[in-house]
Amino acid sequence: MNLIVIKHKVKLAQKEKYISTPINETVFTGEISGIVKKLNVATDARVVLFNKQTFKYVASTVSKMGVYKFEKVPLGVYFVVALDPNSAYNAVIQDNVVLE
Structure with a gap:
């Protein structure tokens, strides 16, 4: 039985312009917290945070009082892994976190 729990929420689609290659490419991003x-x-x-396809x-990041946030994450499917700093409990995986 895992005693570490991850709860997540997804904030979607902030539109950003990148001036790097390719020029003026529009990339949609979101936030996982x-x-x-x-x-x-x-x-x-x-x-x-890992990309599920690749x-x-x-x-x-290291959570502060349990709270974590990944910003400007490209749209896609991810999984989140939380690791107990004392290695007293197993790592916990939140699978299929979707930014679309």
Whole structure:
């Protein structure tokens, strides 16, 4: 039984213009945020974001009082991994986090 829980929410589609290659490409992005709890109490943890299609690392952060946020994430499907800093509990995965 996992005692670390991830709850997430998705904020969608901020339209941004990038002036890098290709010039004036419009990229839609969103935000993935949530809270990590251990034994039903918000807890600091390393939180890592991966692209589900490519399994590539996207970003990582350390939650502050359980709260984490990934901003300017390109639209797609992701999974979030929360790691207990004391390695007392298993890592927890929130799968199929969709920005569309």
